[in-house]
Amino acid sequence: MPTLRQLRSYERWVSDQPDTERALTVDLTPGRIVIWGKAPFRVISLSDLNPGNWPTEYEEAWDAASRPDVASWKDRPMRLGVQRDTDAADPERSGIVPAHGQWVILPEHYSVCRSCGELPPCPEAFTDRIMAVESHRIDFEMRLVHGTCHGCGKPVSRRERSILFPGDNLIRPDLGANTAVFHTRQSCLPIALSYQDRWLAAEPGRAERISW
Ligand SMILES: [Zn+2]
Ligand SMILES: [Zn+2]
Known part of the structure; x- marks a missing residue:
């Protein structure tokens, strides 16, 4: 039985991959494969940001939290370097994410769609799934x-x-x-x-x- 936490709005994309794990940003290590924006990325690097280089929204959140100790603050910004896992020619890219951000970790042998190469449910399969629900819904809602x-x-x-x-x-x-x-x-x-x-x-x- 799914727990409340696993239930979700049917329009929200969640990976169909079994045997995923969850991890916080601080626990990501190079080589792990995370889902970022529905795509698989391999972690290359992770580092803390110098307080002088924090984006404004992090500065403001830190002030609002009464300036906790930076090294242990769960929302401190970190720079995460990744590379698209299915494309070795993809340039390394990085993003700024909170230290306790939640990630879905893919197993080493994960599935991709044979037709488009995206993680399941791929855009086409996901759209079909939503349309099937919605065409039922319209008749239902009228009653x-x-x-x-x-x-x-x-x-x-x-x-x-x-x-x-x-x-x-x-x-x-x-x-x-x-x-x-x-x-x-x-x-x-x-x-x-x-x-x-x-x-x-x-x-x-x-x-x-x-x-x-
Ligand atoms: Zn596909
Ligand atoms: Zn009901």
Whole structure:
């Protein structure tokens, strides 16, 4: 059974590769393969940044955190040097990332799509997957009525755990305000999380109602 942390909005890309591991930036060592922007990169180098060279947003975050000890501060910026793993001609590149940033580590023998060479689900497969969900969803959403879960379409009873997103209903505006409700059971949660992404973007200042 997946844990809450493994569940996600169905529109969010997550690697299909089994046997991945997770690591913090500080624990990355040269030779490990990380997923960065949906692509596999081999770690070349990792170093702390001189405090004089910190990007402004890190300076500000450090001030806001009451200037903790830099060497042990989990959000201190580090420079991570990588090279695209599937392309030996790719130039080494680097990025500035927080010391406790989370990475997905690929096993040494990971899969790529035979057709396009990208990590699964590759862009084409991922688009197909989302379109299949969405074409079902459109028919389904037209049949929703007041008081039914917008994830599964069944009525939400008082005894069931559920979550209501206040404000306009972004799926069915015609049902009125404060009607977007979802069960929090596992089968309804990915749809609720997808709705939450839209709901957060719809109005500035909203905070997550489901954290994961
Ligand atoms: Zn492909
Ligand atoms: Zn439901």
